Amino acid sequence: MLRIITQWTEAKAELRRICDRTHDDQVMHKEATVREVLQAVKRQGDRAVLEYTLEFDQQQLAPEDLRVGSAEIDAAYQQVSQEFVEAIRLAKQQIEAFHKQRVPKSWVHFGDDEIVLGKRYTPVDRAGLYVPGGKAAYPSTVLMNAVPAKVAQVPRIVMVTPPGKDKTVNPAVLVAAQEAGISEIYRVGGAQAVAALAYGTESIPKVDVITGPGNIYVTLAKKLVYGTVGIDSLAGPSEVLVIADHTAEPSHVAADLLAQAEHDTMAAAILITTDATIARKVVDEVERQLIDHPRKLLTEKAIAHYGLIITVDSLKAAAELSNDFAPEHLELEVEDPWSLLQDIRHAGAIFLGDSTPEAVGDYLAGPNHTLPTSGSARYASPLGVETFLKHSSLIQYSPTALQKVANAIDTLATAEGLHSHANSVRIRMRGNLNPEA
Numbered sequence: 011m012l013r014i015i016t017q018w019t020e021a022k023a024e025l026r027r028i029c030d031r032t033h034d035d036q037v038m039h040k041e042a043t044v045r046e047v048l049q050a051v052k053r054q055g056d057r058a059v060l061e062y063t064l065e066f067d068q069q070q071l072a073p074e075d076l077r078v079g080s081a082e083i084d085a086a087y088q089q090v091s092q093e094f095v096e097a098i099r100l101a102k103q104q105i106e107a108f109h110k111q112r113v114p115k116s117w118v119h120f121g122d123d124e125i126v127l128g129k130r131y132t133p134v135d136r137a138g139l140y141v142p143g144g145k146a147a148y149p150s151t152v153l154m155n156a157v158p159a160k161v162a163q164v165p166r167i168v169m170v171t172p173p174g175k176d177k178t179v180n181p182a183v184l185v186a187a188q189e190a191g192i193s194e195i196y197r198v199g200g201a202q203a204v205a206a207l208a209y210g211t212e213s214i215p216k217v218d219v220i221t222g223p224g225n226i227y228v229t230l231a232k233k234l235v236y237g238t239v240g241i242d243s244l245a246g247p248s249e250v251l252v253i254a255d256h257t258a259e260p261s262h263v264a265a266d267l268l269a270q271a272e273h274d275t276m277a278a279a280i281l282i283t284t285d286a287t288i289a290r291k292v293v294d295e296v297e298r299q300l301i302d303h304p305r306k307l308l309t310e311k312a313i314a315h316y317g318l319i320i321t322v323d324s325l326k327a328a329a330e331l332s333n334d335f336a337p338e339h340l341e342l343e344v345e346d347p348w349s350l351l352q353d354i355r356h357a358g359a360i361f362l363g364d365s366t367p368e369a370v371g372d373y374l375a376g377p378n379h380t381l382p383t384s385g386s387a388r389y390a391s392p393l394g395v396e397t398f399l400k401h402s403s404l405i406q407y408s409p410t411a412l413q414k415v416a417n418a419i420d421t422l423a424t425a426e427g428l429h430s431h432a433n434s435v436r437i438r439m440r441g442n443l444n445p446e447a
Contacts, residue, residue, distance in 0.1 A: 012267075012281075012293045014319045018327075021320045025335045028278050028316050029385045032226070032246045044201045044230040051205035056212045062202040069173045071197070076213045078179055078195040083188050086181035094182065098149060098189050101374035105157045108376025112395045113161060124408035131401045133164045134240070136215060138207035139192070140222030141171040141183060143199060149186035154378050154393065155222050156190035162398035167192055168215060170207065172199025199224070204231035208239045221393055223380060242393045246384040247276035249316075250368055251337035251357075253328045253350065254283040254292075258343040259364060263288070264295030266341055266367050271312040272305045278316040280335070282328040289319045329353035336387040339368045358387045412438060 015021045050058035056073045064070050087095070118128035139155040142148055152169070159167050169192050171179055179197050187195055196214055198206060204224075208231075210216030220232060221242035232241045250270035254263055267279035283289050296313065300306055322328050325344060332340060336356035344350055347362035354360060358381030359371050372379045382390035416435050423431035 012296055012313060012317045012319050014289050014293065014321065016321050018322075021322075021331060022334065024318055024320075025280070025331060028249075028280070028318065029335060031276060031278070031316060032384060037226070037230075040226055041230050041234070044227055044234060047201040047227075048205045048208075048231060048234055051202055051211065052209045055206075055210075056214075059198055059202045059206050059211055059214070062200065063173070063198055066200050066202075067172055069177050069197075071173070071177060073213055075177060076196050076198060078184065078197055080193070082179070083184050083193065083195070086184035086188070089181035090185050095185060095189070097374075098153070098186050101150065102153055102157060102189055104374045104376045105153055105378075106161060109158045109161045109378075109395050114396065114399065114401070116401075118404060123411035123414065124406075125411045126404065126406035128404035129401050130404055131399050133162045133399055134218035135164075136166045136168070136217040136219075137164045137398055138217035138220045138239075139167065139169040140199075140203060140207075140220060140224055140228060141169060142222075142224050142228075143172040143174060143180060143183060147180035147182045149180075149182040150373050150379065151222065152183055152186035152192070153190055154380050156187065156192045158378065158393065158395045159221075159398045160191050162395045164398050166194070166215070166217075168194040168196065168207070168217065170196045170198050170203040170214070172203070173197040199228075201227045201231035204228060204235060208235035219398060221380070221397060240397075242380060242397050243382055243386065243390055245380070247278065247316075248273045248339075249278035249280070249337055249383060250339040250341065251280045251282065251332055251335060252341040252343055253325065253332060254281060254285070254288055255325060255344040256285045256288065257345045257364075258283070258285075258288055260288055260291035260295045261299075262364060262367070263292050263343060264299055266343075267292070267296060267313075267317065268299055268303070268309060269367070269369060270339070271317060272303070272309045273312075275308055275311045276316065277312045278318075279313060280317070280337070281319045282331055283319065283321055284323065284325060284328065286321050289321050292319060325350050326353055332357070336382075336385045338381045338383045338387065339371070341366070341368060356387045358382045358390075358392055409438075 047062055060071050114131050116130045120126055137159045141151050169187055171183055174180055206214040207217045207220050219240040223245040229244050233244055252263055252266055271277050271279045281292055303309055333355045338358040340357035341361045342350050343364050361368055378392040378394055380393035416439050419435045420432045
């Protein structure tokens with residue numbers, strides 16, 4: 011059952027506990043395992059990938075089985091409904107339209123004395139997309155990772171996803187990949203998939219950026235290969251925080267909390283409300299909606315460990331607690347959400363008003379659903395086109411411009427004891443003063 015907390019100090023302590031829920035004693039042990047996997051794949055390539063796939067996924071593959079063939083992708087369309095295909099196409103269209111608005115533009119500024127400054131954006135050469143699989147299918151995750159990479163014009167995009175029963179990849183995932191324009195797909199998951207993307211193997215190409223969520227082993231692998239490759243973020247268990255006032259509909263709030271809790275047993279579902287009556291009604295609604303829930307045991311466990319209701323005196327107090335927690339998903343189910351938005355500083359995605367459940371953003375509103383978790387929204391942002399781009403500074407000085415700043419550069423370089431830095435300017439000044447020198 012959802013707990014109701016009324017004391018400020020207790021509320022802050024519980025929010026901190028939930029935010030830190032992945033910092034358990036087992037992480038160090040798991041990290042040691044991941045290091046072994048990474049080193050084995052780096053040294054042995056496909057051989058290690060196949061051995062770990064057998065050990066962790068209980069699927070025995072040969073090297074030629076790793077890449078998903080075009081026939082399997084084509085056959086996937088026969089295994090999903092036309093309604094699903096149409097929904098995927100609508101979602102892709104919405105996500106693509108949003109991310110096209112986010113493409114940064116290269117620019118050049120021509121200043122005085124023929125000084126030219128600018129910034130040039132270019133995509134990475136290769137991107138690797140990790141899509142969770144095995145027990146569940148996440149075609150929406152395919153779109154959320156693939157579409158921004160395509161919009162960024164990454165020349166080569168590869169996808170990895172764990173094999174399911176009988177070595178197959180979920181047809182919904184394959185259809186989503188095909189619709190997003192991704193045809194290079196490998197049936198491998200876990201830390202070994204991240205290692206293959208980071209270091210390259212005989213079958214799987216080395217990439218420049220790895221994106222996509224996964225379990226703790228995938229997250230630790232991404233953490234450990236960062237620097238060899240870029241990553242989007244270190245995604246933890248999912249979370250939602252709902253701020254509600256007296257106008258909120260308890261059944262809607264309860265449904266939104268359960269929509270998060272049904273992800274896995276470590277998902278967090280939190281309500282902060284100014285109305286004690288709403289708090290009690292939401293507790294009752296959660297119990298009622300759980301009665302015939304198809305994922306009841308999992309969802310109940312998440313609610314019991316990481317579900318929480320906090321009552322506060324004002325929406326400003328609610329915003330303060332929310333900012334401390336920095337939720338992945340924040341729903342503002344209040345009378346005037348745009349007014350409350352002014353007090354919100356940290357959140358991965360913000361859903362305004364009763365008609366905007368988190369599910370809208372999860373699937374097809376357009377903004378990305380790969381979001382910062384575990385308080386990282388204080389400094390991190392959602393996955394986007396920028397994840398697949400890097401920029402270079404552009405600098406050009408004329409002889410006149412260099413001469414005007416030569417003394418200042420000389421002074422700074424000398425102060426740092428860098429003789430050749432200073433001399434690289436001095437020698438040019440001598441040449442400017444005496445062209446024949």
